[in-house]
Amino acid sequence: QDLPVLTVAALEGGTVSWELDTIRHYGLDRAAGFTLAVMPVAGNPAAQVALQGGAADAIVTDWFWVARMRATGQDYRFLPYSKAVGGMFVRNDSSVREVTDLKGKKIGIAGGPLDKSWLVLRAWALQAGGFDLAKETEQVFGAPPLILQAGLSGEVDAAINFWHFNAKMQAAGMRQLISVSEAAQALGLDPETPLLGYVLSGKLVEEKPALVAALAQASRAAKDRLANDDAAFDRLRPLMKAQDEAQYAALVAGYRAGIPAPGPVDEAAAAKMFALMAVLGGADLVGPATALPPGVFLPD
Amino acid sequence: MFRALASLAVLVLLWAGLSALLADPLRAPGPQQVLPALWQGIVSGAILPDLAATLRRVGLSFAIAMATGTAAGIALGLMPRLDRWLDPWLTVFNTIPALVTIVLCYLWIGLNESAAIAAVALNKVPLVTLMLREGVRVLAPDLAAMAQVYRMGPLARLHHIVLPQLAPHLVSAARAGLALIWKIVLVVEFLGRSDGIGFRLHLDFQMFDITGVLANALAFVAVMLALEALLIAPLAARAARWRDA
Amino acid sequence: MFRALASLAVLVLLWAGLSALLADPLRAPGPQQVLPALWQGIVSGAILPDLAATLRRVGLSFAIAMATGTAAGIALGLMPRLDRWLDPWLTVFNTIPALVTIVLCYLWIGLNESAAIAAVALNKVPLVTLMLREGVRVLAPDLAAMAQVYRMGPLARLHHIVLPQLAPHLVSAARAGLALIWKIVLVVEFLGRSDGIGFRLHLDFQMFDITGVLANALAFVAVMLALEALLIAPLAARAARWRDA
Amino acid sequence: MISLDLSAKSFGATQVLGRVRLRVEPGEVLGISGPSGAGKSTLLRILAGIDRRFEGVLDAPGRRAMVFQSPTLMPWRRVIDNVTIPTGASPAAAAEMLARVGLAGLERRWPGQLSLGQARRVGIARAFVGRPDLLILDEPFASLDAERIEDLLALTATLIAETRPAVVLASHAEHELATLATRRARLDGRPARLIEDQRERVRAGS
Amino acid sequence: MISLDLSAKSFGATQVLGRVRLRVEPGEVLGISGPSGAGKSTLLRILAGIDRRFEGVLDAPGRRAMVFQSPTLMPWRRVIDNVTIPTGASPAAAAEMLARVGLAGLERRWPGQLSLGQARRVGIARAFVGRPDLLILDEPFASLDAERIEDLLALTATLIAETRPAVVLASHAEHELATLATRRARLDGRPARLIEDQRERVRAGS
Numbered sequence A: 001q002d003l004p005v006l007t008v009a010a011l012e013g014g015t016v017s018w019e020l021d022t023i024r025h026y027g028l029d030r031a032a033g034f035t036l037a038v039m040p041v042a043g044n045p046a047a048q049v050a051l052q053g054g055a056a057d058a059i060v061t062d063w064f065w066v067a068r069m070r071a072t073g074q075d076y077r078f079l080p081y082s083k084a085v086g087g088m089f090v091r092n093d094s095s096v097r098e099v100t101d102l103k104g105k106k107i108g109i110a111g112g113p114l115d116k117s118w119l120v121l122r123a124w125a126l127q128a129g130g131f132d133l134a135k136e137t138e139q140v141f142g143a144p145p146l147i148l149q150a151g152l153s154g155e156v157d158a159a160i161n162f163w164h165f166n167a168k169m170q171a172a173g174m175r176q177l178i179s180v181s182e183a184a185q186a187l188g189l190d191p192e193t194p195l196l197g198y199v200l201s202g203k204l205v206e207e208k209p210a211l212v213a214a215l216a217q218a219s220r221a222a223k224d225r226l227a228n229d230d231a232a233f234d235r236l237r238p239l240m241k242a243q244d245e246a247q248y249a250a251l252v253a254g255y256r257a258g259i260p261a262p263g264p265v266d267e268a269a270a271a272k273m274f275a276l277m278a279v280l281g282g283a284d285l286v287g288p289a290t291a292l293p294p295g296v297f298l299p300d
Numbered sequence B, C: 001m002f003r004a005l006a007s008l009a010v011l012v013l014l015w016a017g018l019s020a021l022l023a024d025p026l027r028a029p030g031p032q033q034v035l036p037a038l039w040q041g042i043v044s045g046a047i048l049p050d051l052a053a054t055l056r057r058v059g060l061s062f063a064i065a066m067a068t069g070t071a072a073g074i075a076l077g078l079m080p081r082l083d084r085w086l087d088p089w090l091t092v093f094n095t096i097p098a099l100v101t102i103v104l105c106y107l108w109i110g111l112n113e114s115a116a117i118a119a120v121a122l123n124k125v126p127l128v129t130l131m132l133r134e135g136v137r138v139l140a141p142d143l144a145a146m147a148q149v150y151r152m153g154p155l156a157r158l159h160h161i162v163l164p165q166l167a168p169h170l171v172s173a174a175r176a177g178l179a180l181i182w183k184i185v186l187v188v189e190f191l192g193r194s195d196g197i198g199f200r201l202h203l204d205f206q207m208f209d210i211t212g213v214l215a216n217a218l219a220f221v222a223v224m225l226a227l228e229a230l231l232i233a234p235l236a237a238r239a240a241r242w243r244d245a
Numbered sequence D, E: 001m002i003s004l005d006l007s008a009k010s011f012g013a014t015q016v017l018g019r020v021r022l023r024v025e026p027g028e029v030l031g032i033s034g035p036s037g038a039g040k041s042t043l044l045r046i047l048a049g050i051d052r053r054f055e056g057v058l059d060a061p062g063r064r065a066m067v068f069q070s071p072t073l074m075p076w077r078r079v080i081d082n083v084t085i086p087t088g089a090s091p092a093a094a095a096e097m098l099a100r101v102g103l104a105g106l107e108r109r110w111p112g113q114l115s116l117g118q119a120r121r122v123g124i125a126r127a128f129v130g131r132p133d134l135l136i137l138d139e140p141f142a143s144l145d146a147e148r149i150e151d152l153l154a155l156t157a158t159l160i161a162e163t164r165p166a167v168v169l170a171s172h173a174e175h176e177l178a179t180l181a182t183r184r185a186r187l188d189g190r191p192a193r194l195i196e197d198q199r200e201r202v203r204a205g206s
């Protein structure tokens, strides 16, 4: 059969690959009328190179990136994938109870100074208690696994990491000081706004709208199955590399909690979030854009 | 041979001691964790395709870079005027970060094997050029005079006068080169390939599987040790035969 | 000096031509995009702290690696018996990927500056050792005999007999070393530092801001060109003075 | 036939050679003496075509050979290869010539395994084996014992008679010059000039 | 006083020197001749303490100096530094000695800017400047012209008379040996043995 092929570049064994593997295993791509090809990559930078270099049709990343690309004239579009966010963790035995206790202490942050979780938490601390995390603490940016380790060893007093590390941190004896979604809510942002999504080139969306719709359909079907069918997750176990039952459970719960509601993204809520990020992250994050450029989100 | 194995055994023991001292198998796995993982990968054959892919890339780009770099280094060394013009370029190309070359190669050539090999070779050529040029600069002038009097042809001069004097520099460049190339191949595989030891190693790192990272690294170290013992060392010894007699 | 500038100008022109040909300013920005960005960073002072941080790391680890590597290389070259024992270690340490050394340093020493510098130096030492050892192996035996007859002290021998013969190898090692170190510093900064050109460069890369990536890379290239022109080239020329007379 | 019309040769600011005109016909041997540092080697290197940075005109035949003041062997090639590779001589011819200079049995040695006198003789064998049109000898028999020198002088004379190259010989040894040279000249002064010994010429020509 | 009791010296499988016993008192000059390749340099290197891979016993005094068969200068150090650095002599003393071997004005040259004979004389100045207890001369005056050799022989004789080192001189030149040696010996054979010329000893001693 001559089904059109769509290639997604994704971290091998990463959370995205859970969904992609589910799609392929249950034939959800064929059901939606296309063939899903997966290009395994070893990290986020590689996925970006693959997309930019035209070797992949889609990757999963956040829509800030899309907004920035659009602002610089590159036509990329965003299809919601997950609203899962991380949080700030401290060791169980830590004396830190409030964010303000972190004054003069070290925070380890995965993903760099433009990490969305970090920016949201900064905005929240500033608004909630006039506490400027950036000024009052020392930040150590590093690769996610290193931040995890630094948090566990107590080398940093708090750690902000990607959501799938939450489970590991919790399992290893850390507690969440504040979750990013709580912080977002407190800021008046909509926690339902999915941050991560499939990013496709505008050209593909224009030329093969059916193919893109089919990806959306297959993705949704996979999410539905993973949300309800424990066996479907159980099948992914070897891929997930959970070290124990608790971690596995936390990963499953985290994934499920991150599944965005069906329907289009609330552009107004997104615009609000973007405006806040633009202030905190500056041009480094959003580039020349001052407001959310139009056309980031694909209509459902 | 025996001494080399004994010396490696000592190294493994030291490592075992260190890891026992640190007593943190997750972050500082010892040989007792890593070697079985490596062995597992080898007997199950799981590591072999990646090893083969990486070896092919290393081999190809090594060959290209050594040939180009040696030729360029000899040319620049013999033509000081050209050299004075191109010297700043060498510094520039030597200083451009591997990341930049790699990304640009992938973007401009495409996300394929040629781009990967071109990126590695590009990173390595200026280094080889530089090392060989330094060697050419100190070539013995009296032997050049001898070759001139006896009208030795360019190929004969290269073979009998120039290359033997460059041997220590070539050996240096080859050794430094293999090490450097493999480091770059790791990044190349990380940024745009779907197989290879570098790909695996970064995946393991993402999963914070230090044992896996080390097992992958060791696989390549083992290959390099074999290459060194079976190829480079004998070649170097052959080139130095006259000195040791 | 003038020639070097002219030669760089030609290079920039070539680059401009290539980018005009590719006509894709986002993925293949030309000097007309990158140079203003760089200039902007310099006059606004935004790039300077990062440049300073990177330079400090490069400088420190360069000094450590050159000193240790030269000492080790000379020692191994002069003591063939020790060398035969430690040679496989050199291959191993030369082949261990930068990523592994860096991650292990961060894990064992901590996510701090010492770990960063140790990681870079560790990556570089085996290379310098190897290059210098190759140089020591070809030291002129007749001068060693002369030094022995006249009972020259170890320091005098080092200064007047050994180092001058090692000069081309030292120059090679320094040049290769600077380039390599700076490549490793980039990774080190990427994985676990919060400032430096490597940190910026990866940030720009995250945003796929190729212009920014190139501007950052260029900033360092410029520094290296200056270092080369003001420090290494004069030192190399001084060491080769007798040859050119 | 070789002819040189040199107006000056300098190293940097120091002029070493002044006006030198010379001409050597095939079969002739021009013997040059002069104090150490006069410029003999400099002149010989110009004649050999090694040093081209001089003011003047050189006209020299194709096949050249030279015995250098230092052995100038390729240390990484065996003795016999040091003879065959630069000259293109056959191994048999090389071995024979090596035997004639007293090095039979040392063909497979590395140059580093020779005494200085032996190494110099390899250089002599290399120069003699190729039947050159122009033969330049820069103190070829230094470091050798009297007996050996006698043998080599005889060998040299034979070879010159056989193949009739133009020969330029620099030497400090009166005996060598007297035996081989058909014409003699002295290089001296600062810058050095070449003064031909007319008397000698007549004597040798007679 | 230097004494050597050598039972054998070999390079790999080839034995070069056989039994050699010698003893040289301060002020004595032992002149050694022998064909090229006999083993003179090998023996001198053993006496100088350079080559320690031999069977036998060497007893040699502290301050040694040697004129090597090749110049053996540090090409990256200026002429004067080539004299001062190995010997620890003052620049003034070095300059004076350089002048005595006929190199006045060349102190600031690089060795590569010298003629071979000049370079060899730097080696002589280096050996003479340090007032050694043991002086080893391996064909020190090769590559020099007769006049210069005459000067240097006189200089050598003066220095030996002044500081009375034990001297071992290897040379092919009968004239040099006759002028300087108080005792003479011949190295020859395979493996080479040292045969002292008893007659000569008497003559020089008289």
Ligand SMILES: Nc1ncnc2c1ncn2[C@@H]1O[C@H](COP(=O)(O)OP(=O)(O)OP(=O)(O)O)[C@@H](O)[C@H]1O
Pocket (backbone or CB within 6 Å): B245, D112, D113, D114, D115, D116, D117, D118, D143, D144, E011, E012, E014, E016, E034, E035, E036, E037, E038, E039, E040, E041, E042, E043, E069
């Ligand atoms: N490394 C070596 N391996 C084998 N044989 C060697 C080695 N070095 C020297 N020889 C041999 O030892 C012998 C003695 O050499 P040596 O240099 O002492 O001779 P010599 O008497 O000084 O001769 P010359 O007058 O030519 O300088 C020579 O026949 C030489 O070929």
Ligand SMILES: Nc1ncnc2c1ncn2[C@@H]1O[C@H](COP(=O)(O)OP(=O)(O)OP(=O)(O)O)[C@@H](O)[C@H]1O
Pocket (backbone or CB within 6 Å): C245, D011, D012, D014, D016, D034, D035, D036, D037, D038, D039, D040, D041, D042, D043, D069, E112, E113, E114, E115, E116, E117, E118, E143, E144
């Ligand atoms: N590169 C140089 N720079 C300056 N002067 C030089 C250079 N090379 C040689 N000379 C000088 O040129 C002169 C001639 O040197 P040359 O080697 O021709 O002498 P020579 O007659 O062969 O002496 P010898 O008998 O000692 O070999 C010497 O005085 C030497 O110092």
Ligand SMILES: [Mg+2]
Pocket (backbone or CB within 6 Å): D040, D041, D042, D069, D138, E115, E116, E117
């Ligand atoms: Mg000369």
Ligand SMILES: [Mg+2]
Pocket (backbone or CB within 6 Å): D115, D116, D117, E040, E041, E042, E069, E138
């Ligand atoms: Mg000798």
